Amino acid sequence: MNSTAFVRHAAIACIAAAAVLHCTPGIAQQQPKTTPSASAAWVPTKPIEFVVMAGKGGGADKAVHFIAEAMAKEKLVPVTFDIVNKPGKSGGEAMAYLNSKKGDNHTIMFTLNSFYTTPLRQPELGVDISDFTPIGRLAEDVFLLWVNSDRKDINTIDDFVKAAQSKGSQWVMSGTGQGAEDSMLTDFLNATYDLKMTYRALKGGGAVAKELVEKKADSTVNNPSEQAKYYAEGLTKPIVVFTSKRLPAYQKIPALRETGMDFQYFMQRSVVGAPGMSKAAQAYYQQLFKKFFASAAWQGYREKNSLGGDFLTGDALRNYWMKEREKHARWKMALEIMLLKGAAGGKR
Template identity: 25%
Template sequence: MSANRITRRSIMAAALAAPAVARAQGAAWTPTRPLRFVVPFPPGGATDVVARVLADRMQAVLGQPVTVENRTGAGGNVGVENVVRSAPDGYSILMGTTGTLTINPHLYTNMGFNPATDLTPIGMAFATDHVLIVNPTVPAQNLQEFLALLRERPGALSYGSGGNGSSTHLVPELFKMVAGVQMQHVPYRGSAPALNDTVAGNVQVMLDQLPSALAQVQGGRVRALAVTGPKRSSLLPNLPTFAEAGLADAQATSWGAVMGPAGMPANVTERLSAVIRDVLAEPAVQQRLAAAGADAVSSTPTELATTMRDETAKWGRVVREARITVN
């Protein structure tokens, strides 16, 4: 009888203690020193701008400085690897992108790390559409006429991109695959010179990121035919989406997401994710991102992991079928 009582007491004590242990293990994380927010691209671009907007608000919420560090090189791989090799304690985070997280693994055989396994998803941050633009001399006033022109004259038109393996290269290749059309690819050293040559007519077509092409569209120097996002853009509300033209599988966005090193504790990941979601819900933050041509997009870590898996498979197919290589 005594032994039974002891056993029951032990069980009851353990049951009462379990929630306290769980609470301790899952206690909300509070940083005690500054955080590094690594951007794998130079200052001034959309990725950098969004990171700085987030960092500004995150430090107000977390009570510690959040410093943006631009670490560039190798298509963004240098900055990503810097975070991969950092301690998984929440003090080093990354603004990853479509290219660095889901395209580069198919292009670089010697990266030395795998974004799918060597990083911890924290949360989505932003997305930007691409816009299909043509030089005004192209005799197509809408997407249907443009498709008819390409099918009538396969390979006669050229599109410019920011270089082999860039988003402005892969998005047109996806469009070509889905639509069953042909265009010649002309790579440039960056999207800006490609856009300039589209305006000049040296190439006739570009699928540029909407923020960088917007001024040329509004100035009438290029003609916009469609956007690649899941819905019409508030910046060009009269422009149809690819899906509206029957090319839903050509839908594409360039996006950014916050990541940490692999092995981060769950409570650290969830605290950072919750803070980012709250910050992205602020109207003032959404307005600042919109001014940079980006849409605020938030997610849970699990949702981001799913997005990465889907996008990695999608762009891997494009790289393989278009036989894309980097210089």
């Protein structure tokens, strides 16, 4: 094996190892206990601002609207939620906003994996995710590789690679944000399969899904909820899922591991509070979202949208963040090595 091939295989191994570093879904973890008296010490007295660090129509936005509507229907909170989308700077706008709300008990945020990647890419934000108040992880979302259903020539990952290679940099992969999860998956595919796809960043998964339907993009790596409507209408189709095994709702779609690439990637769906939120408010939200997590409404939503992962809160959730941040930092470095070597090899 020559040195270039060795570096390439080593980098792929590094990415694969990093991608599975997180807590395995389905394994229960010990949670910090909160008492009824702790939560009774504080209740919200005005509308709760629920910040979404992505645009309208995406997986995060859909989930937050579902949460707000379900909680209102079940009368779980005495006030309403004001949902605010802040997709700017790949979620950096939302993170900086929440960071500025130190001590605010009425502002919470719903996360994507840009919760890790954006501060790594934009240190000027001055955001340290360990400062945010850990409320609850409600799920881990999955990614699928999608193409327009009119692409009758693409039915497998090999078909996809062949088609993308033939189009070179003219092949467009649309995604949410720059340097975030969709962007990193595009880099992974480019580096692993010797592709030159061009990544186009949009402000939300809904806009990304629509671009594929309108054939403004050649492919996407949307979450199930983002493509659900178009998939049901037969307008788009998934090629592979970035998990270790097939999803119950997509039994005919192979996991990437089945194709020979041992790789999986998940996105957290967590609720976080502002830095310095009071202990009483934190306890209130922890109990609220733990109760909601166990509800039939949320469990039904999880099943419908192929969501996994246990409920995490408190120190367990913060520790999860730290592991995921480290994983993404290492993944970023491995991708940079692979892409650099690929570019150098192409110039020979």
